Amino acid sequence: MLVALxxxxxxxxxxxxxxxxxxxxxxxxYRAQRLPxxxxxxxxxxxxxxxxxxxxxxxxxxxxxxHAVDPAAAAGYLRTSVVNGVRTLYRRSGVARRHLxxxxxxxxxxxxxxxxLSEEQREVIEALRTLPRRQRxxxxxxxxxxxxxxxxxxxxDVARGTVxxxxxxxxxxxxKKLGDRRVx
Amino acid sequence: xxDDLERxxxxxxxxxxxxxxxxxxxAPPTRASAQPAPLRRWRGxxxxxxxxxxxxxxxxWFVDGHEADTAGSAASDVSATxxxxxxxxxxxxxxxxxxxxxxxEALSVPASPVVGVAYPFDLYTHCGIRGAELGGVWFAxxxxxxxxxxxxxxxxxxxxxxxAVTLLxxxxxxxxxDAGHEVVLLADGSARPAPCD
Numbered sequence: 001m002l003v004a005l006x007x008x009x010x011x012x013x014x015x016x017x018x019x020x021x022x023x024x025x026x027x028x029x030y031r032a033q034r035l036p037x038x039x040x041x042x043x044x045x046x047x048x049x050x051x052x053x054x055x056x057x058x059x060x061x062x063x064x065x066x067h068a069v070d071p072a073a074a075a076g077y078l079r080t081s082v083v084n085g086v087r088t089l090y091r092r093s094g095v096a097r098r099h100l101x102x103x104x105x106x107x108x109x110x111x112x113x114x115x116x117l118s119e120e121q122r123e124v125i126e127a128l129r130t131l132p133r134r135q136r137x138x139x140x141x142x143x144x145x146x147x148x149x150x151x152x153x154x155x156x157d158v159a160r161g162t163v164x165x166x167x168x169x170x171x172x173x174x175x176k177k178l179g180d181r182r183v184x
Numbered sequence: 185x186x187d188d189l190e191r192x193x194x195x196x197x198x199x200x201x202x203x204x205x206x207x208x209x210x211a212p213p214t215r216a217s218a219q220p221a222p223l224r225r226w227r228g229x230x231x232x233x234x235x236x237x238x239x240x241x242x243x244x245w246f247v248d249g250h251e252a253d254t255a256g257s258a259a260s261d262v263s264a265t266x267x268x269x270x271x272x273x274x275x276x277x278x279x280x281x282x283x284x285x286x287x288x289e290a291l292s293v294p295a296s297p298v299v300g301v302a303y304p305f306d307l308y309t310h311c312g313i314r315g316a317e318l319g320g321v322w323f324a325x326x327x328x329x330x331x332x333x334x335x336x337x338x339x340x341x342x343x344x345x346x347x348a349v350t351l352l353x354x355x356x357x358x359x360x361x362d363a364g365h366e367v368v369l370l371a372d373g374s375a376r377p378a379p380c381d
Contacts, residue, residue, distance in 0.1 A: 035204070038204055039201035039202075039204045040201075042200075042201065042204045043197060043200060043201055048204060051204075057353075057355075057356075058353075060355075061353045061354045061355050064354055064355070065354055081353050084352045084353055084356070085352075085353065085356070087352070088352055088353075088356050088358070088368060091358065091366065091368060113200065113203040113204070114200060114203075116203055117196070117199055117200060117203070118199070120192070120196075121195065121196040121199045121200065122196075124192050124193055124195075124196035124197075125196055125197075125200050128193075128196075128197075139193065140197065143190065143193045143194045143197055144194070144197040144198065144201060157300055171189060171190070171193075174189060174193065175186070175189050178189070178192075
């Protein structure tokens with residue numbers, strides 16, 4: 001939960017820091033974490049352009065409240081921001097579709113990086129894409145980010161039991177889908 | 185679950201991730217920070233509308249002239265219930281359909297809202313769904329949901345819609361209500377719209 005990561009007034013949304021600067025520690029964090037976060041966002045969205053926006057927004061949000069964030073917890077804060085940003089992205093596109101009923105340039109999918117994978121890897125990624133959003137998030141955080149159940153629960157703001165059941169169902173679905181494809 | 189499946193999943197995720205190149209630039213991102221609103225015109229309009237309704241309905245209530253204090257007092261009622269993400273069910277359940285004219289006291293968020301907490305909230309809709317002030321920062325709906333010459337879309341209350349608002353990050357929030365509406369709000373530094381008639 002983000003609240004636990006914030007030093008000082010827990011979880012408060014601070015006023016924007018007008019003229020706030022990127023100090024060295026934040027720049028170092030940016031250089032170290034940008035690529036892993038970008039990869040995480042791509043694994044969750046399949047859209048490098050949208051992933052870049054989500055990661056940029058996460059860093060901008062962190063920068064705005066950098067003075068109130070425990071630097072040791074900043075990487076977790078960023079990871080949670082990226083996961084939430086991806087959810088917001090999907091939610092926003094769903095809301096826009098419901099209200100506007102028109103196709104925007106954002107709706108056009110970008111090039112699919114997965115075409116560059118081997119056939120076996122591509123099968124796995126395509127099967128992963130068919131899973132419900134939470135199952136996919138849990139599996140990506142577990143098997144790519146290598147987070148523990150507790151860390152995933154914190155990142156997704158869900159109970160550990162939810163993480164466990166989502167992982168179990170996600171793996172079972174993958175097993176079935178990949179098995180089915182081999183049979184064909 | 186088979187170790188083979190887990191191995192395949194790890195390998196595939198790793199290979200997929202490694203297709204994402206290192207960005208060219210190592211410069212940190214920049215974006216205009218959401219500025220604190222210099223004026224409190226919007227909140228003034230909300231309070232004025234509520235005051236008019238109070239006069240019409242014969243109810244009496246008091247508004248402190250200092251806007252920050254007003255926000256604080258309205259928020260304190262809400263923050264007392266704001267123990268976690270689950271708290272929206274209770275307070276927001278007061279309005280079953282979420283539609284309303286002007287409440288005696290519009291629900292707002294505390295001056296320092298907590299990320300992840302759902303606050304019961306009266307979204308001002310009179311001019312269309314344009315945004316909300318959360319913790320002193322204007323969060324805009326992009327694009328605004330406006331019907332005709334400045335009304336909320338069909339199915340929304342007017343002048344307010346009761347629901348719950350949750351900060352997803354420091355500059356993103358979502359409003360949801362029991363009617364199924366869901367609106368994303370972004371603190372993007374845009375100018376707060378002027379009050380409408």
